[in-house]
Amino acid sequence: MIFISIILLILLGASLGALLGWASKALKVEGDPRVDELEAMLPGGQCGQCGEPGCRQAAEAMVKGNLAPTSCPPGGNGLAASIANLLGVEVSNDPDAVPVVAYIDESQCSGCTRCFKACPFDAIVGASKQMHTVISQVCTGCRLCEKACPQGCLSMQAQQVQLNTWQWPKPQTA
Template identity: 60%
Template structure:
């Protein structure tokens, strides 16, 4: 009974010490970084040149990475990040959204594609048919790089209301 009481008191004291230390050594983060990170796809794919979305958001706030630095976010993310940072960016007319497609007749069901997809956009089981969930796919092309049968390709999606931006009017030169 004494040993149980001893360990309960020891646990309470250590918990109180850890709680106090977490308050004393707390690191305040930039709320702008957290807002930008919440907008990003969150796949940690590294196609922007950073290790993950958190590091990319920090680089955008520092000015080391352009608001258009995330190729998966497209024009929507670029515009939202630019508004948060208070900078202006030009959205290219050729900003194309890509999506992966699988040629089922060539797919052997090896499973490499759905293991490579950081967004879980490919569903299927080993030695079974795989398919791509178009609404989730960001077109990062990581799955096409690991497919041994070359049955994965990326195709351009036609613009829709979620990805198309009306171009800004050009002022006529006087």
């Protein structure tokens, strides 16, 4: 009797597995492969700075043409150029746009932990009731921590030119 029950359960499991396998192939929804490429290029912090709830939705909106390639502040100009290249569109760069990073005035910081809880990139380190600091190499300038700080001790400052952030200046047109 137990042997028959085991055989029936194995047959039931195999038939349901085969049915699910057929359904996954027959009912597959084809998507644009550029969405997956764009999602892989985006920072993945789900910060919402572009106006979309997450990076997947932002990639879908960019492919549809509803969102500009420059709409991801954490990605900066380099990401915008890569996205525009993938989508085959032009990027209008603002010459006055400067990359920014968060800066914490440590003498004013009370250690409330709201800033590093708001940072989707883990660029802020510190402990409760202790001073916090920003890892500038990780900070993307998304400004979420600035909005979360109740003391106002967090500000955005122009990113210092370093070896990995330096860009060749464009020639001036006469």
